[in-house]
Amino acid sequence: MDKFGKEYALTHVAMQYQAREIKYFFYSQAFADGFRISFAILLPALLGAYFNFFQIGLTVSLGCMCVSLTDAPGPVIHKRNGMLFCSAFIFIIAILTGFARMNIYTLGLEIMATSFFFSMFNVYGTRAASVGNSGILIMILTMDASLAPPQIFQHAFLILAGGTFYTVLSLLLHALRPYRVSQRALGDSLREIATYLSIKADFYDESTDLAANYKRLVDQQITVHEKQEAVRELLFKTRQIVEETTAEGRRLVFVFAEAVDLFENITATYYDYALLRKQFAGTGALQVINKTLKKTMTELDTIGISIQSSTGFRQSFDYTEELNNLKKKIDEISTKEANSLVLRKILVNIRTLFADLNNISQYFQKEITVQRTRVDSSRFVSHQPLDPKIMWDNFSLKSSTFRHALRVCIACIAGFMVAKFIDYGHHSYWVLLTIAFILKPAFSLTKQRNIQRIIGTFIGGAIGVVILTLTHDRTIHFIFLVLFMLGTYSFMRIKYLVMVICVTPYILIFFSFIGGEYRSVIEERLLDTAIGCVIAFSASYFLFPSWEAGQLKNDMRGIVRANTNYLQKIVEALGGYGINLLDYKLARKDVYLNSANLSATFQRMLSEPKSKQGAEKDIHQFVVLNHILFSNTANLSAAVFSKEKRTYPAELIAPGKKAVNKLNEVRKKLGDDTAIASEALKKSSPSGQIETADDLLVKKQLDFIYNLAGDLEKTTNAIIG
Secondary structure (H helix, E strand, O other): HHHHHHHHHHHHHHHHHHHHHHHHHHHHHHHHHHHHHHHHHHHHHHHHHOOOOHHHHHHHHHHHHHHHHHOOOOOOOHHHHHHHHHHHHHHHHHHHHHHOHHHHHHHHHHHHHHHHHHHHHHHOOOHHHHHHHHHHHHHHHHOOOOHHHHHHHHHHHHHHHHHHHHHHHHHHHHOOOOOOHHHHHOOOOOOOOHHHHHHHHHHOOOOOOOHHHHHHHHHHHHHHHHHHHHHHHHOOOOOOHHHHOOOOHHHHHHHHHHHHHHHHHHHHHHHHHHHHHHOOOOHHHHHHHHHHHHHHHHHHHHHHHHHHHHHOOOHHHOOOHHHHHHHHHHHHHHHOOOOHHHHHHHHHHHHHHHHHHHHHHHHHOOOOOOOOOOOOHHHHHHOOOOHHHHHHHOOOOOOOOHHHHHHHHHHHHHHHHHHHHHHHOOHHHHHHHHHHHHHEEEEEEHHHHHHHHHHHHHHHOOOOOOOHOOOOHHHHHHHHHHHHHHHHHOOOOOHHHHHHHHHHHHHHHHHOOOOOOOHHHHHHHHHHHHHHHHHHHHHHHHHHHOOOHHHHHHHHHHHHHHHHHHHHHHHHHHHOOOOOOHHHHHHHHHHHHHHHHHHHHHHHHOOOHHHHHOOOHHHHHHHHHHHHHHHHHHHHHHHHHHOOOOOOOOHHHHHHHHHHHHHHHHHHOOOOOOOOOOOOHHOOOOOOOOOHHHHHHHHHHHHHHHHHHHHHHHHHHHHHO
């Protein structure tokens, strides 16, 4: 193929990918949320305008907008409670602000009290934090409203009506299609696992930089974990699905369980990729493995899209034929290469992936009856009590939430004072809006939001000005208004920069409809955004800062403890002491959770000032070593759960026991003195000989794990000094 042909092929593939992603977006939960929120906000305003009660309709829309912030995907009972609490809070705050705004000092006190109180809601989790954000939002949007005392209660009741309308609409849509949110979340999770598999496949591409690919792999693992946790929340906290009373519920739980096993199998396929490249360079072995894994990735991605879009699925290739072709090529290479056992092991891993893929695809075979799992699902999800004592216990500078609430409180009152002092324009509340929604508990996220807010506001402002300058047709303006609304609320939870780019022209066009001069509005918005960003960034850096290096040690202890427990269960099983499947899965989940926490903390740390970071290279090595450690531990599970149950001799599992002891030493160095009890490891294993090539491979893996534990100890010593 000539150069032109290659470029054409690459362009064609890129266009197909873009078309696929656009299709995926329109079936995504993000777009569904954006469409629902936009409809709920527009309807009261349009009805009000039609019946000459535009201001009333606009106030009802304001209530809808506030409550929509809490309507994140999750169990319906949590969504309902969140929206009801939010409706009550915004009603109360609207009344308090209506009276407090009559005096600048009482308004200042309310800003301080409200911003602090609602920022403390972070101790109850993400949904409660969004309820708090809604409370702050309604305070900010009401503080400049010109309301006489008799109008205050009317204003508050209209906001309550909007919140109630949105709650009823959201719950009604869920009742009509109760499984759609779970389907979308499950499909999204499968697509992220497919991306993880694609990164794994890149290890077999000799042109891939191994260190950079490990970073991509660890970063993607965070995303996979977040998506899996979202599915767990939906499946295991929704009564109808937990009890598995319907065929659809059983299929969803079955596919999710298979997807978790698939992810483990992908994670378990670790090899010394540098050595693999050295051994099989020029044989073509790695290229054929890479090609098969990429085909598998595309198939899994297609399954995810099909589940998400609730459409049918057909296999794009014959799995058995693909495996046979791969086996034939590996056999041809094996006859020429002396050390080809590892290739056969990879073939076994890929065969397992295809078996998992085939199991997942059963979701589309409606005639197949999936039995109830009878798993104690409550052990796989966390439960957040709404006890006021939790908030009270966090009233200490040791609490990161308390420090964050103080930062928000001080920054908001500073923004209020600056806005009053400058007295520029008619929308000084934009300064407080910027501060309240940019300032986050983590400095890294505040910094990122600052940059995205400024860039997005300038780009969005330019787009809005161009639209309003080039055409004065109200119909065209309204079409753009709706499109930008859809963009704002669709990307609200997934792409902050895109949301900001959409929200600025949305606001400009809206103000042009109500008679505002868009040129003065854009000037004011740019200035207020800049002021708010400066105050938020300064508060995050100087006021009770919480640097990730301080949190890192806790996450390091967590992952080493989880890895120790996970390896210990595998070694016990190899020694003949059995393994409880539920305990094994909980240990596996704990490893994924702690690994994702450590990786996320490390990522955030890299965005902080260099002077506030720890030993970057050593910590990155610590993260990668732990990932390799649990990948190899998961690989051993194949021997534990094989059909031919057996007890392995003491000589074989001795390195595993030593590795567990070494990891316990690492835990102690990190300050974790709690014991992980194991009477089984204290007993002597049966004597015997290493009999087969598979036994020898298990022995080599355990030796490798022991060496990893030693490397982890050295890296830990370097980090703690």
